[in-house]
Amino acid sequence: MRSYRAAKMASLVRNIVSEAMAHELNDPRISPLASITQVVMSGDLQIAKVYVSVFGSENESKKTLNGLKHAAGHIQRLLSKRLRARHCPEVRFFSDLSVKGSSRTVQIIEESVKADREFGCAPDAPAEDHPDGATA
Numbered sequence: 001m002r003s004y005r006a007a008k009m010a011s012l013v014r015n016i017v018s019e020a021m022a023h024e025l026n027d028p029r030i031s032p033l034a035s036i037t038q039v040v041m042s043g044d045l046q047i048a049k050v051y052v053s054v055f056g057s058e059n060e061s062k063k064t065l066n067g068l069k070h071a072a073g074h075i076q077r078l079l080s081k082r083l084r085a086r087h088c089p090e091v092r093f094f095s096d097l098s099v100k101g102s103s104r105t106v107q108i109i110e111e112s113v114k115a116d117r118e119f120g121c122a123p124d125a126p127a128e129d130h131p132d133g134a135t136a
Helices: 004-023 058-070 072-082 098-118
Strands: 034-041 047-054 090-095
Touching (some): 004 034, 004 047, 004 072, 047 058, 058 072, 058 090, 072 090
Parallel strands (some): 047 090
Antiparallel strands (some): 034 047
């Protein structure tokens, strides 16, 4: 079970890093369509794992992650100024593939439903009448 302090610290780190990405980092490698999906704090609050999702190609995602890793020192300085904590957590950036995985799952389901409709076995196809007059 996550502690209240870790959850509160993760929320603060997420807000500060999101704000920095939107307003303070001028690195052209960082995509404007990047967003922070999750921040996971270590038990001792010394490490913040920041998961970033980028809407775009895999190349764009890699460039954004490299830009954020390059700006990690600057982001840690911002954190140390804005957090009211004894120690500033070390920020580590990771690519979050869960959003792309879920969108791929939705795409596969939509393709399957479309194929079922083409072959006439979709759930919304009209039911055939049974010989005894009952419907399925």
